[in-house]
Amino acid sequence: MSGRAKQLALRESRTDAGETFLLASSVAYHFPTLPFLFARLGLFGFLVLAVEAICWMTKGEEGRAMPELQQQLRRALEDILGELQLAQMVRVAPTLVIGLGGSGTWTARRLKRLRQIRYGQNQLVRFLFIDCDQSAFASDPALADVTDAEKVLLHIPNPEQIYRDAVNGVGEYAKMREWLPDGLNVTLLRNAKGAGGIRPVGRFALFASLNEVRQKLEGALNAILAIERELETLLQAQAERVEVEITQPRIYIVGSLCGGTGSSLFLDIAVLVRHLMRQVAPNVTPAIIGLFFLPSVFTNENFLRTNPTYLSIIRANGYAALKELEYFCDADTLKANPFTFRYPNMPDIEVNVPVYDEEFVLERGTADGRMLTTKEEVFELAARSLMADIGSPVGAQVRAANANIVTMLTSQPCPQTKKRRFIHSLGITALSAPITELLVHGTCEKLRQFVNDQVLGTVSFSADELKQTVDGFLQANKLEERGSRNDLIERLLATNDEFLSYQLPRNREELEREAGGGEVQQAQYVANWVEAEMNRIRTQIVPEAQRRVGEQKVRVLQDAVSLARNRTYEIARQKGLRAAHQFVGELVAIFNAVKSELANEQQDYEQNRKGALENTIGNNVAFLRRLQGIIGTIRAALGRTDERAMDEALRALEEYGNGEIFSVARQGALEIIASDKPVDGQKSLLSQLQERLQQIEQAMGKLAQLDKLCAETLSVRHQSKTTGSTYVLDQWVISPDEFSEYLQRSAFDLHTVSDALWQSLGADFDRLLQSLTQRANDELIRELATIIGKGLKDALAGQLNIDKVISEKQQREDKRQQVETLMGTMLRTCKPFWGAPEGGIGGVGYHQVFVVTVPGTQDSANYQQVEQWLRDQLTQMGVEPELVYTGYPFAIEMVVRVYGARAFWLASAIEMRHD
Numbered sequence: 047m048s049g050r051a052k053q054l055a056l057r058e059s060r061t062d063a064g065e066t067f068l069l070a071s072s073v074a075y076h077f078p079t080l081p082f083l084f085a086r087l088g089l090f091g092f093l094v095l096a097v098e099a100i101c102w103m104t105k106g107e108e109g110r111a112m113p114e115l116q117q118q119l120r121r122a123l124e125d126i127l128g129e130l131q132l133a134q135m136v137r138v139a140p141t142l143v144i145g146l147g148g149s150g151t152w153t154a155r156r157l158k159r160l161r162q163i164r165y166g167q168n169q170l171v172r173f174l175f176i177d178c179d180q181s182a183f184a185s186d187p188a189l190a191d192v193t194d195a196e197k198v199l200l201h202i203p204n205p206e207q208i209y210r211d212a213v214n215g216v217g218e219y220a221k222m223r224e225w226l227p228d229g230l231n232v233t234l235l236r237n238a239k240g241a242g243g244i245r246p247v248g249r250f251a252l253f254a255s256l257n258e259v260r261q262k263l264e265g266a267l268n269a270i271l272a273i274e275r276e277l278e279t280l281l282q283a284q285a286e287r288v289e290v291e292i293t294q295p296r297i298y299i300v301g302s303l304c305g306g307t308g309s310s311l312f313l314d315i316a317v318l319v320r321h322l323m324r325q326v327a328p329n330v331t332p333a334i335i336g337l338f339f340l341p342s343v344f345t346n347e348n349f350l351r352t353n354p355t356y357l358s359i360i361r362a363n364g365y366a367a368l369k370e371l372e373y374f375c376d377a378d379t380l381k382a383n384p385f386t387f388r389y390p391n392m393p394d395i396e397v398n399v400p401v402y403d404e405e406f407v408l409e410r411g412t413a414d415g416r417m418l419t420t421k422e423e424v425f426e427l428a429a430r431s432l433m434a435d436i437g438s439p440v441g442a443q444v445r446a447a448n449a450n451i452v453t454m455l456t457s458q459p460c461p462q463t464k465k466r467r468f469i470h471s472l473g474i475t476a477l478s479a480p481i482t483e484l485l486v487h488g489t490c491e492k493l494r495q496f497v498n499d500q501v502l503g504t505v506s507f508s509a510d511e512l513k514q515t516v517d518g519f520l521q522a523n524k525l526e527e528r529g530s531r532n533d534l535i536e537r538l539l540a541t542n543d544e545f546l547s548y549q550l551p552r553n554r555e556e557l558e559r560e561a562g563g564g565e566v567q568q569a570q571y572v573a574n575w576v577e578a579e580m581n582r583i584r585t586q587i588v589p590e591a592q593r594r595v596g597e598q599k600v601r602v603l604q605d606a607v608s609l610a611r612n613r614t615y616e617i618a619r620q621k622g623l624r625a626a627h628q629f630v631g632e633l634v635a636i637f638n639a640v641k642s643e644l645a646n647e648q649q650d651y652e653q654n655r656k657g658a659l660e661n662t663i664g665n666n667v668a669f670l671r672r673l674q675g676i677i678g679t680i681r682a683a684l685g686r687t688d689e690r691a692m693d694e695a696l697r698a699l700e701e702y703g704n705g706e707i708f709s710v711a712r713q714g715a716l717e718i719i720a721s722d723k724p725v726d727g728q729k730s731l732l733s734q735l736q737e738r739l740q741q742i743e744q745a746m747g748k749l750a751q752l753d754k755l756c757a758e759t760l761s762v763r764h765q766s767k768t769t770g771s772t773y774v775l776d777q778w779v780i781s782p783d784e785f786s787e788y789l790q791r792s793a794f795d796l797h798t799v800s801d802a803l804w805q806s807l808g809a810d811f812d813r814l815l816q817s818l819t820q821r822a823n824d825e826l827i828r829e830l831a832t833i834i835g836k837g838l839k840d841a842l843a844g845q846l847n848i849d850k851v852i853s854e855k856q857q858r859e860d861k862r863q864q865v866e867t868l869m870g871t872m873l874r875t876c877k878p879f880w881g882a883p884e885g886g887i888g889g890v891g892y893h894q895v896f897v898v899t900v901p902g903t904q905d906s907a908n909y910q911q912v913e914q915w916l917r918d919q920l921t922q923m924g925v926e927p928e929l930v931y932t933g934y935p936f937a938i939e940m941v942v943r944v945y946g947a948r949a950f951w952l953a954s955a956i957e958m959r960h961d
Contacts, residue, residue, distance in 0.1 A: 115824050116759050117187030122828040123485045123835045124159075128166030139333075140270035140295035141171045141436055144315060147248070147308030148240070149339050149425060150301030151175045151182040156429040157436075158190035163482070164433070164934060170273060171436055172266050174198065176259065176315070178251050178307050179240035198262050200251035200307070205232035208254045218390035222253050241306025243359050245366070248310030256390055263318060267326050270295055295323070295332045298432060302339040303367035303407075304360035312336060312367065313374055316401045317387050335404045337432065337472075338371070340364050342410035342881075342954040343424045365958035368949045374401040375468045406470045406943075409954055412877040413884045416773040427775055427879060431474045434941045439930040440897050444943055451893045451945050460948045461888030467946040471878035473773075477868055478937035479846040480778045481839075488789045488842065489835045490756040492796050496803055496830070497749050497756075503622015507629070515617075516632045523609045527640045527715065534606075534640075534718065535711040538598045539591065546594055548587060548703030551579075554692045566673050569688040573670035576663060576695050583703045591707045595714035600726045603718045607734050614738070615811035619804065623749070627742045634735050641720045641732065648712050651705060659702040666695035738815070745818035752827060774875045776937075777868050779851050792841040799837045803830055847935045848901045849912040866919075873923050878944040881953025886946070895943040896927040901935045 145154030158173050173190075175183065176198040183192045183199065202208065209232050212222035225246070232250055234242050241248040252259060274290050297319050301308025316334050323332050341357075341364040344350055350357045373379060377400050384398035408424055411417035418424050435441040455467055498504065507515065520526040524533040539546040552560070554572070561571030610633060618626040669691045717723075721730045729737070763782075780788060806829050808814030817826070844850075855861035876896075877884075885891055898920065900913050913929060916938065920927060927940070949955055 114187065115755055115827065116762065118824045119490075119755075119759060119827050119831055120482065120486055121187040122832050123489060124163045124482055126832060126835050126839055127481065127485070128163055138170070138273070138289070139291045140273045141298070142266050142270050142295070142319075143171060143173050143298045143300065143432065143436070144319075145173070145175045145177075146299060146301030146311050146315060147177055147305050148179060148182050148302075149305065149343075149421070150299075150308050151177050152189065152422070153300045153337075153425040153428045153432075155186075155189035155192065156425060157432050159188065160429055160433045161436075162190060170276065172196075172269050174262060174266050176200065176307070176311065177240075178235060178238065178248060180238040195262070195265065198255070198259055199238055200235065200248075200255045200259075201238040202232070202235040202251060202254045205235040205250070205254065208232075209250065212250075212253075219253070221388045221390055222250065224388070226250065241310070243304075243306045243356065243363065245306055245310040245363055248305075248307040249314065251307070252311050252314055253390055256392070260318070260322065260392075263315075263322050264326060267295075267319070267323055271327055271330070293330050295330060296436075297323075297332050297334045298337065298436070299334065299402075300337045300428065300432070302343070302364075303371070304339070304341040304344065304364035306363075308338075309363045309367040312338065313370060313401055314387065314389075317395055317397060318389075320401070321395050333403045334401070335406070336371070336402045337406045337428055338367075338408070339421075339424060339428070340368070340407055340409050340952070340954055341958055343408060344421050345410060346419060347421060361954075361958045364954075368407075368952075368955075368958065371402070371405055372468055372949050375405055376400070376466065378466070400468075404470060405468055406472050407880060407952070408471065409880045409952060411773060411881065412473070412879060413881055413953070414877065416875060416877065417771060418773050418775075418879075419770040423771060423773075423775065424879070427474060427773075430476075430775065431472045431941070434474060434897075434899075434939060438899065438932045438934070440899060440932070440939070440941050443897050443928050443930050444895050444941075447893075447895050451895075454893045455946050458890050458946070461890050463948060465948065467890075467948055469882075469947040469949055469952070470943065470945045471880040471882070471947070472944065473876050473878050473942045474939060475774055475872050475875045476776045476937045476939045477779055477848070477872055478776055479780055479848045479851050481842065481846050481936045483778075483782075484780070484785055484788060484842060484846065485835055485839060487760065487785050488792070488794070488838050489831045490759045491789065492794070492834045492838065493827070493830055494753055494756045494760075495796055496800070496834070497753050499622075500800060500803075501618075501623060501807070502746060502749055503618075503624045503626075505621060506624050507621075512628055512632055515629065516636065519609075519613050519629075520636070523606075525606055525609070528636070528643065532708075534602065534715045535708060537602050538595045538711045538714045538718075539707065541594055541598070546591055546707060548583065548700060548707055550696055550700050554689065554696060557692070565688055569670040569673045569692070572692045572695070573667045576667050576699055579699060580663060580702070583699075583706055587703060588706050588710060591710040595710050599714050599718055600728065603725050603728055603731060606718070606731050607728075610731075610735065611738070611811045615814065618811065618814065623742055623746050627739065627746065630735055630739045630742060634732065634739060637719050637732050637735065641716065644712050644716050644719070648709065648716065651709055651712075656702070656705060656709070659698050659705060662698040663695050663702060666691040666698070670695070741815040741819055745815055748818045748823070748826075751823055752830075755823065755827065773879070774871060777871060779848060779855070779865065779868060780846075788842070788845055791845050792838065794838045794841040796834070799833050802833050806830060806833055843935075848937060849915075849935075852915075869919050870923065872938075872940050873920075873925060876940040876942050878942060880944075880947070882947045882951040887951055890946075892947070893945045895945075896925065897941045898927045898929055899932040899934070899937070899939040899941070900929050901938055902931065902933070 143154050143157060145151040154173055154175060158171075161171060173196050175192055175196055177183070178200040180199055180201065183197055185191060208219060209226070209230065211217065212219040212226055213228075215223055227246055230244075230246055230250065232247055234240065234244075234247060235251050235254075241251065271292065274292060297316075299312060299316055299319075301312055303309045303312065316336065319334060320332065323330060341361045344360060345357065350360070374385070374397065380398050380400065384396050387395045387397060389395070408428060410424070418427065435444065458467075459465055460467055517526075520533070521531075524537055526533045527535070536545060552575070557572050557575055558568045561568040610630070614626045614630055617629050670688060673688055717725055718731055720732045728734075804814075806817075808817045852865055855865050898916065900916060902912060917926075917929065932939070
């Protein structure tokens with residue numbers, strides 16, 4: 047026996063034989079670290095450390111994640127990839143995944159997200175997330191959202207009162223007295239910020255929230271047993287390829303064995319699941335599989351590197367939990383010494399069979415030294431492994447070997463302790479065509495193209511083009527008011543194509559005939575008539591003009607604004623917002639000039655022309671009145687000066703009448719163009735145009751931000767693994783410097799989705815500007831990227847089938863070696879993620895299941911060639927794995943399951959022991 051093996055065997059003999067910590071009978075079992083903590087830190091220091099630990103567990107490493115907007119962009123594009131394809135006849139078991147604590151919840155949420163990416167939003171697998179920390183359920187672009195039915199927050203509003211009731215033996219809470227330590231501080235639970243790494247706090251939270259936990263568990267178990275009814279709806283034609291193992295549901299429980307929640311609940315939740323399943327479906331035999339993270343997974347985190355005390359705590363937690371795991375999975379021990387679990391408001395549960403059917407653990411790296419740098423990467427490995435086990439024929443292949451595994455483990459116990467070997471591990475690696483990264487890259491490129499070439503526009507108006515466009519718009523729509531054109535005034539005076547103007551109702555000859563008599567009598571009659579007509583202009587015609595202009599102002603303003611808006615939108619669609627900005631800017635300049643022109647005309651009329659006309663009319667009327675008697679007759683006969691006076695008065699009267707009408711209309715036009723006060727609730731034309739100009743500038747600024755964000759995303763360095771990690775979870779068969787080549791080959795034409803993109807921004811100009819000025823950047827990018835991504839995905843899919851990519855590369859001399867190197871790296875990497883000796887101990891090794899997925903389906907035209915190529919490659923490397931078809935065309939995955947260790951075989955077993 048090697049020196050390490052002897053040391054480990056001694057460790058096992060000290061801790062495993064006769065020193066098992068039982069849930070109800072030994073406080074030390076659940077709280078091996080409490081005396082140590084209080085002795086070292088005192089109460090205050092203990093609480094400070096707990097708070098710091100909560101911050102560490104909820105925050106993660108700084109600067110690790112990509113910017114949030116880039117994550118949201120990636121998430122939006124991932125959502126359009128999912129499509130469930132069944133490659134071959136598969137057996138599906140009703141499945142529930144339970145995430146415990148922060149680590150377990152993160153992993154289970156990531157698994158749910160991976161399923162969404164690959165298979166869409168189908169709900170064939172149910173999830174339940176249990177934690178004392180509300181931040182574990184917060185939205186995260188890399189993780190699936192948590193529904194209310196899936197969430198169990200162990201939040202206790204009055205933890206101190208419940209603790210006192212438990213200690214004093216009040217009611218059902220008295221069942222906690224058997225394991226609750228004296229002086230346990232449960233205040234942390236009041237604010238739902240975690241258990242602080244303290245195992246009894248986590249278990250106390252479960253007991254205090256047991257009714258809710260039980261309800262959620264029963265709901266989830268009932269839901270998974272109804273899977274057959276959902277299959278036909280979700281899978282439709284593919285349902286015939288599925289065989290449902292309804293009597294063999296699988297329950298996966300994921301968490302760490304070193305924090306305060308997962309390490310305190312992993313036994314209770316498994317016990318409750320098995321007990322409730324017997325009640326819900328007595329004829330069903332569930333398989334409960336545990337996947338647990340050991341303390342070494344977390345030792346590279348900054349908080350632990352600088353806080354050796356807390357590192358000691360999680361190692362002690364892990365040590366105690368690992369021993370419990372082995373004890374409660376030992377069929378012989380439990381058969382001889384059944385154990386009773388007692389819960390509030392429930393009958394006692396006697397456990398005389400293993401709590402878990404399979405127990406997998408993950409450490410920081412493999413036995414040959416391959417590591418993952420961060421805990422999130424290990425969680426990712428776990429999620430991908432569960433994905434393969436649950437979401438593809440890989441799991442069915444693994445389960446097919448289960449009978450042989452059980453037989454082997456039973457017949458070959460641990461050579462040192464003679465006990466059964468219950469601890470297993472797993473690993474996974476993939477060779478993939480980076481469909482998501484290419485989709486993100488291509489979408490960002492196309493989005494930038496759309497923003498710059500179409501929405502902003504690359505070609506502005508020349509001076510002549512702008513003048514021609516604006517002049518044509520004003521004239522075609524009767525909005526021209528410059529120079530001799532009076533389009534606005536005429537529109538204000540027109541009703542039903544009738545234009546309001548003043549024409550003399552009588553000419554001089556008619557008035558003279560009406561007057562009869564001689565020249566003097568006629569002169570007096572005309573003078574009286576002119577005065578009466580002037581009064582009619584003032585009392586009837588001007589009010590009529592004011593009424594008509596008042597009615598028309600609103601319509602003309604609305605029409606002018608609408609016409610300008612629609613033409614601006616047309617220009618934006620044709621040439622972009624830069625040209626639209628020029629157009630509106632020119633309209634602002636023109637209507638400012640028109641405002642000045644109209645104001646000057648109005649001022650001149652009121653100060654000069656109106657008075658001159660009134661004087662002319664008044665003087666001629668006065669002259670006509672003075673023509674009386676014989677002298678008047680003589681004057682009138684001498685050259686008919688009376689007729690000249692009549693003609694002059696009538697001419698001035700007609701001009702005056704029209705001048706008054708136009709004055710009213712001119713004032714109306716000025717109000718339309720530049721009034722400071724609303725026109726029937728509407729702002730003036732200039733105000734609206736100026737606001738529109740500002741909105742366009744804001745929209746252009748927003749588009750510049752979107753362009754910058756896309757550019758930043760494109761500038762991000764692509765990598766398939768975190769710097770420092772030597773265990774490769776995924777390798778890309780297409781390198782980032784080849785992205786452009788494959789995107790060009792996809793031949794995706796942006797114009798095929800241009801209309802949809804414009805509609806997304808707004809079906810008219812107001813909605814376009816509202817969208818670009820009021821909507822958040824992330825919302826805009828998600829929506830636009832989704833439209834582009836859907837089209838680009840279809841164009842890329844045929845180019846990125848991994849078998850096609852590999853085949854093309856093998857035909858190129860400069861790429862052939864690259865593929866072989868990648869396959870070799872996969873094979874060397876795909877090892878169980880633990881530190882147990884590679885060959886076992888004392889001549890007793892492990893049972894291994896090694897599966898490689900074949901991309902595509904057995905319906906594919908070239909499936910035999912793909913399978914043979916893959917088999918040849920692996921044979922050359924000295925391995926003969928099981929091959930299964932997954933229906934997923936973008937990756938080849940290698941999956942390993944290794945069975946048969948004892949806890950003391952693990953590399954971190956010694957450092958977990960807290961002396």
